[in-house]
Amino acid sequence: MPVKEASILIVDDDTHFRETLTDALSLRKLQVHSVTTGAEALKILEDMTPSVILLDVQLPDIHGFDLCRILKRSQRFKGVPIVFLSAKYTEPADRVEGLIAGADAYLSKPIGLEALWEEVRYLLDKGA
Numbered sequence: 410m411p412v413k414e415a416s417i418l419i420v421d422d423d424t425h426f427r428e429t430l431t432d433a434l435s436l437r438k439l440q441v442h443s444v445t446t447g448a449e450a451l452k453i454l455e456d457m458t459p460s461v462i463l464l465d466v467q468l469p470d471i472h473g474f475d476l477c478r479i480l481k482r483s484q485r486f487k488g489v490p491i492v493f494l495s496a497k498y499t500e501p502a503d504r505v506e507g508l509i510a511g512a513d514a515y516l517s518k519p520i521g522l523e524a525l526w527e528e529v530r531y532l533l534d535k536g537a
Contacts, residue, residue, distance in 0.1 A: 415439050415440070415460040415461070415533050416439065416440040416441070416442065416457065416459045416460050417434050417439050417440070417441045417442070417459055417460065417461050417462075417463060417529065418442050418443070418444070418450065418453065418454070418457070418459040418461075418462045418463070419431060419434075419441065419442070419443040419444070419463045420443075420444055420445075420446075420447065420449075420450045420462065420463065420464045420465060420468065420473075420476070421443070421445070421463070421464075421465040421468075421494065422445045422446065422465060422467075422468055422469050423465070424445075426518070427443045427445070428443075429522075430443070430463065430522075430525070431443050433522045433525075433526070434526075434529070437526065439529075442457065442459070445468075445469070446468055446469055446470045446471075447468050447470050447471035447473075447475075447476045448470055448471070450462075450464075450476065451476075451479075454480075454486070458485060458486070458489065459489060460489070460490075460532075460533055460536065461489070461490045461491075461492065461529055461532050461533065462480070462489055462490070462491045462492070463492050463494055463525075463529075464476065464477060464491050464492065464493055464494065464512075465493075465494050465495065466493055466494070466495035466497070466498045466503070466507065467495065467496075467497055467498065473493060473495075473507075474506060474507060474510040475510075477491050477493070477507070477510040477511050477512055478510050478511060480511070481510070481511030487511075488536075490513040490514075490532040490535075490536065491511060491512045491513055492512065492513060492514040492515070492516060492525075492528060492529070492532070493507045493512045493514070493515045493516065494516055494518055494520060495507075495515070495516075495517060495518060496517070496518035496519075499517040503515075513532060514528050514532070516528065
């Protein structure tokens with residue numbers, strides 16, 4: 410999939426982190442949408458199917474693992490790659506649980522923007 414046609418949904422309640430990711434990915438010519446809660450993610454997903462979802466594990470209203478399971482059970486979203494982002498859930502067991510929930514990748518915060526871009530680019534190329 411050409412990058413300029415790709416869209417990313419960022420679900421993270423950390424405003425500074427979300428804005429930094431939005432700016433960095435927008436510079437890569439991606440369409441970037443961002444929300445702060447699981448409920449907002451489900452609402453925006455009524456009208457869009459992103460190429461990749463960047464999902465914080467610890468959201469204010471739903472655990473990221475639970476939201477991932479909901480999305481992966483959906484026929485429409487089961488093929489959309491999900492990348493977990495977490496500052497708190499960084500132990501190997503957390504990563505395993507995230508991958509079992511259906512995530513395609515699990516990155517610990519702080520995240521280098523180049524490393525994040527490499528992961529997103531890999532998932533976009535894989536889905537092409």
